[in-house]
Amino acid sequence: MGKISLKQVxxxxxxxxxxxxxxxxxxxxxxxxxxxxxxxxxSTLLRLIAGLEDVSDGRIEIDGKDATDLAPAxxxxxxxxxxxxxxxxxxxxxxxxxxxxxxxxxxxxxxxxIASAAKALNLTDYLDRRPGQLSGGQRQxxxxxxxxxxxxxxxxxxxxxxxxxAALRVGMRLEITELHHxxxxxxxxVTHDQVEAMTMADKIVVLRAGVVEQVGSPLELYRTxxxxxxxxxxxxxxxxxxxxxxxxxxxxHTIGVRPEHVKLSKDxxxxxxxxxxxxxxxxxxxxxxxTEGGLGLMTVRVDGEMDVHHGDRVFLxxxxxxxxxxxxxxxxx
Amino acid sequence: xxTQHSRAAARLxxxxxxxxxxxxxxxxxxxxxxxxxxNYNLLIPSAHNFIGLQNYDFFVTDPAFVTALVNTLVLVxxxxxxxxxxxxxxALLLDRPMWGQGIVRILVIAPFFVMPTVSxxxxxxxxxxxxxxxxxxxxxxxxxxxxxFLAQAPLFSIIMIVSWEWLPFAALILLTALQSLDSExxxxxxxxxxxxxxxxxxITVPHLTRSITVVILIQTIFLLSIFAEIYVTTxxxxxxxxxxxxxxxxxxxLLQFDVGGGSAGGIIAVILANIVAxxxxxxxxxxxxx
Ligand SMILES: Nc1ncnc2c1ncn2[C@@H]1O[C@H](COP(=O)(O)OP(=O)(O)OP(=O)(O)O)[C@@H](O)[C@H]1O
Ligand SMILES: [Mg+2]
Numbered sequence: 154m155g156k157i158s159l160k161q162v163x164x165x166x167x168x169x170x171x172x173x174x175x176x177x178x179x180x181x182x183x184x185x186x187x188x189x190x191x192x193x194x195x196s197t198l199l200r201l202i203a204g205l206e207d208v209s210d211g212r213i214e215i216d217g218k219d220a221t222d223l224a225p226a227x228x229x230x231x232x233x234x235x236x237x238x239x240x241x242x243x244x245x246x247x248x249x250x251x252x253x254x255x256x257x258x259x260x261x262x263x264x265x266x267i268a269s270a271a272k273a274l275n276l277t278d279y280l281d282r283r284p285g286q287l288s289g290g291q292r293q294x295x296x297x298x299x300x301x302x303x304x305x306x307x308x309x310x311x312x313x314x315x316x317x318x319a320a321l322r323v324g325m326r327l328e329i330t331e332l333h334h335x336x337x338x339x340x341x342x343v344t345h346d347q348v349e350a351m352t353m354a355d356k357i358v359v360l361r362a363g364v365v366e367q368v369g370s371p372l373e374l375y376r377t378x379x380x381x382x383x384x385x386x387x388x389x390x391x392x393x394x395x396x397x398x399x400x401x402x403x404x405x406h407t408i409g410v411r412p413e414h415v416k417l418s419k420d421x422x423x424x425x426x427x428x429x430x431x432x433x434x435x436x437x438x439x440x441x442x443x444t445e446g447g448l449g450l451m452t453v454r455v456d457g458e459m460d461v462h463h464g465d466r467v468f469l470x471x472x473x474x475x476x477x478x479x480x481x482x483x484x485x486x
Numbered sequence: 487x488x489t490q491h492s493r494a495a496a497r498l499x500x501x502x503x504x505x506x507x508x509x510x511x512x513x514x515x516x517x518x519x520x521x522x523x524x525n526y527n528l529l530i531p532s533a534h535n536f537i538g539l540q541n542y543d544f545f546v547t548d549p550a551f552v553t554a555l556v557n558t559l560v561l562v563x564x565x566x567x568x569x570x571x572x573x574x575x576x577a578l579l580l581d582r583p584m585w586g587q588g589i590v591r592i593l594v595i596a597p598f599f600v601m602p603t604v605s606x607x608x609x610x611x612x613x614x615x616x617x618x619x620x621x622x623x624x625x626x627x628x629x630x631x632x633x634x635f636l637a638q639a640p641l642f643s644i645i646m647i648v649s650w651e652w653l654p655f656a657a658l659i660l661l662t663a664l665q666s667l668d669s670e671x672x673x674x675x676x677x678x679x680x681x682x683x684x685x686x687x688x689i690t691v692p693h694l695t696r697s698i699t700v701v702i703l704i705q706t707i708f709l710l711s712i713f714a715e716i717y718v719t720t721x722x723x724x725x726x727x728x729x730x731x732x733x734x735x736x737x738x739x740l741l742q743f744d745v746g747g748g749s750a751g752g753i754i755a756v757i758l759a760n761i762v763a764x765x766x767x768x769x770x771x772x773x774x775x776x
Contacts, residue, residue, distance in 0.1 A: 205673050226679035238674035242692040251688070252678035299678070 154216050155307035155339030156181045157202060162211035164197055164363075171197050172363040174211065179307075179341065179356075184333050187343045188350040188386070189360035195343040198360070199309050202341065203232050215306060226255075231300035232309040235316065237292045239284040245271075245295050246280040252303045270298040273332075290321045297332070307339035314349065326353060347387055351375070359383050381483035384409050390439055392477070393451045399424075405478035405486055412439065412454040414475035417461070422468025424448060428461050442467060515756075522749035529743045541750035550726045550734055557641055558730040558758070562709040564645040565652060569705060570698055572649070573656025574691075580657065581664045591661075598654040602714040609647045610636060610719045640720045640728035647715050652708075656701045663697035664690070699773040706766060710759050731755050 157179040164172040171194050179185050187195045200206040202213060204225035213221050220228050231252075239248050249270055253263045271277045274294040284292055293313060300308055310329070314322045330353050333340050344350055350357050351371045359366040359374065359382070367379045371387075378384035384392050392409040400408045416422070417440060426444035440453045440461055453469060461467065478486040522541050526534040545551060580591060597605065613620050614635040622632035635643040667690065675685045713732045716722055722729035722737060729737070735755060739748020 203677060205676065225673075225677045230677070232674070232677045234670045234674060236668065236670050238668065238670035240671060240675075240689060240692075242695075251675070251680075255679040255681075255684060299674075303678070 154181055155179075155305075156216050157307060157339065157341075158214045159202070160212040160214070162201060162213060163209045164194070164201055164206065165209040170363070172201070175363065175365060177358065177365065177368070179339060182337045182339055184330070184340045184342065184353060184355045185358060186350040186354035186356070187341065187358050187360060188345065188347060189366075190386075191345060193360045194363040195345070195360055196311055197363075199232075199311055199341060199343050203230055203309050204228050205232075229303075229306040230309055231303050231305035231307075232311070233293075233296045233300050233313045235312045237284070237296040237316075239292060239295055239299075241284055244281050244283055245276060245287070245298075248284065248295055249276075249298045249302055252299060256303070266302045267298075270302050273301070273335075274298050274328075289317050290325060293317065293325060294328075297329070301332070301336070305338070307341060310340065310342040312343055312345070314344075315346075322349075329353065347389060351387070357387075359386060377485065378409075378477065379485050381407060381409070381479050384477055384479070390452045390454070395448055397447070399448070400478075403476060403478050406481045407479040407483070409477040409479065410471040410475060412452040414472045415451065415453045416470045416472070417442075417453045417455050417459070418468050418470065419465070420468065422470040424451070424469045426451065426467060426469060428463055428465040428467055431461055431463070433457065440467075442469060444469070518749045518752050520749075521745050522753050524746045526746040526749075527742075527744045534746075537746070541746045542754070545738065545747055545750045545754060548734075548738075550729060553726050554729045554731050554734040555758070557726075557728060558710065558732075560641060561645060561648070561712060561730055562706060562762070564642075565648045565709050566702055566705060568645070568649040569652045569656040570701060572653050573660050573701065574694065574698075576653065576657035577660035577664050578686075578690075580661050591658075595654045595658055597651055600651070602651065603718050605651055606647055606715040606718040609643075609650070614643060614719075636720050637724060640724065644712075644715055644719065644728055647719070648709065648712055651715075652705055656705070659697050659701050660694060663694050667693045695773045699770045702770060703766060706762060707759075710755070710762065731758060 157177075159175060159177040161174045161176060162172060163170065163174050175198075187198060189195055197206065201208055204220070204223060204227075208221060211221075212219060215228055215230075240251065243251065246267060249267050250263050253266060258266075267280070268277075271280055274297060276291070276294055276298060279287060279291060279295075284295065287295065293316075296313070313329075314325050317325060326349060329340075329342075333353075342349075342353060354371055356368060357371055357374055358368050361382055367374060367383045369377075374383060374387045378387060378392075381394070385394070388411055390412050392411050393415065394407050394409050396407050400406055424444050424446070426442040429441040429443050429450070431441070432439040434457065436457045438455050438457050438459060438461070440455055442451050442453060443449075444451055451469060455461070480486055523536055523538060524534045525537045525540070576594065580587075580594065584590070600608075611619070616622050616632045616634040616637075619632075621635065625632045633639075635646075671689055671693075672685055675689050680688060711732050712730060713736065716728055716730065716733045717736070720728045722733045726734075731751070732755065735748050735751035738744060738751055
């Protein structure tokens with residue numbers, strides 16, 4: 154069980170309102186990702202849910218019960234910190250056993266749960282080492298192990314992969330997603346990496362300056378971003394935005410079209426431009442085109458085999474049915 | 487810097503300092519050992535003939551010796567316990583965010599800057615004096631017979647005075663250690679269901695062990711040679727109730743002008759310090775390993 158609802162939650166640090174009144178529902182068993190630029194209040198929101206910070210106003214309910222004033226331990230949530238926060242003087246075994254010891258679980262049961270967590274996380278060979286003798290990925294797994302032995306109502310992750318290298322990050326991403334399928338426990342995951350958000354989430358919460366900009370499944374956010382901010386934030390490379398007469402032709406203040414929804418041709422098209430940098434990824438190539446007529450730089454995704462060079466004159470055509478329209482306030486039309 | 491030539495130059499350059507330091511240590515030690523085997527008393531201007539281990543025998547069989555030895559250890563141990571336990575508690579208090587933190591921290595460190603003789607005098611005359619002291623006044627207020635600390639509990643009083651001097655040192659070192667504790671670790675423990683007390687025992691104390699070790703080692707070096715506080719307050723008395731080894735050496739050699747006996751006492755003190763050091767390193771030295 155792990156249904157969490159935030160009702161008109163406000164957080165102020167002194168005079169500064171970091172989180173203006175915010176409502177959010179997290180269903181039992183969901184994998185929810187908080188995503189947003191640095192400093193937008195993702196960690197703060199997570200810490201409010203964890204109980205490590207007091208709310209300035211509003212209510213937090215866990216499984217329908219008011220948890221606003223409960224101590225962190227009483228909320229039955231487990232948190233994995235960005236710095237792992239392992240206890241350096243304890244062995245891996247003792248680290249994982251710590252929450253059980255605090256809960257007064259008997260010794261045999263402790264051993265059983267440690268063994269099963271270690272097996273699930275491939276830590277069996279490292280149980281008698283200290284955290285200082287482990288690699289980053291192993292430490293991360295110990296931190297997760299410490300969280301899962303408690304069998305919490307929900308897991309909270311604060312950018313758990315940001316200290317790992319790219320390859321390891323992909324691996325751990327899969328492991329955490331797999332873990333979620335296996336445990337079917339609610340997970341709240343903070344990241345500023347939109348790829349992590351897109352690949353892992355059942356539901357993404359896009360935050361900006363403490364305000365929820367949009368909540369939805371990854372594909373919902375990709376297909377129907379509610380405003381310019383979400384449109385620009387979700388998707389990689391970023392969506393291209395065009396204002397002016399092209400937008401007016403679509404009855405909008407701004408139109409947006411994703412790089413994968415623009416066709417590039419060497420002889421004819423809607424917008425003309427000159428090829429700048431091309432990023433070859435093998436399967437695809439991202440071509441940055443300096444367009445004529447003051448539309449600025451546009452990014453286009455083309456097939457990896459396509460032959461374009463710096464300085465080539467090319468033409469771009471957006472796919473009509475994939476154009477997103479926004480009004481002056483940046484809201485979707 | 488790694489050529490043969492530059493290394494030779496470097497050795498040449500630092501040699502004066504090294505030689506000076508070596509002489510500084512070796513000459514007094516050598517002379518002390520030498521004197522300790524002589525019948526050398528300034529009041530007896532005869533030849534300083536070699537008398538073997540007689541000085542040592544005389545010093546060790548002195549009825550005051552065992553008392554002084556025990557007093558030394560009690561003094562060191564008492565002060566260590568008070569300053570480390572008190573230092574941890576004080577550091578925990580100072581680590582709390584509070585108004586006027588900077589000033590409070592300076593006030594706390596202040597006793598460390600007061601010279602031992604001065605602080606001992608302040609304690610003797612201002613606090614512990616059975617007639618005019620503040621403690622006596624408090625006892626009066628409570629309607630109790632004033633307690634003459636320095637006469638009735640001399641060693642305890644000296645432990646109090648020395649602890650007062652060293653508490654800031656311990657508190658300050660432990661405070662810096664406390665501030666280097668990762669707050670996420672404490673938060674993780676909080677989420678793991680540890681009470682404030684468990685967090686202190688399982689997270690904070692292990693984090694502090696290294697600093698506590700340093701505090702204990704440094705203090706022990708200085709506490710073994712406590713002298714001024716005893717000299718100024720009790721003069722080793724009553725009887726020899728507050729005489730420690732350094733004070734005994736002083737009364738043996740300086741008061742009786744016995745250079746040989748005092749030197750023998752000095753060497754015994756060196757041996758004692760080494761025994762204590764070995765003992766300490768065995769017990770807590772492993773905490774210093776990374
Ligand atoms: N203890 C604090 N006191 C005052 N302001 C704070 C405190 N903690 C966070 N803030 C402010 O709250 C805002 C949100 O911080 P938060 O740590 O939640 O950001 P974030 O979204 O997690 O960013 P990042 O992706 O960089 O981790 C920031 O502007 C930060 O300066
Ligand atoms: Mg953060």
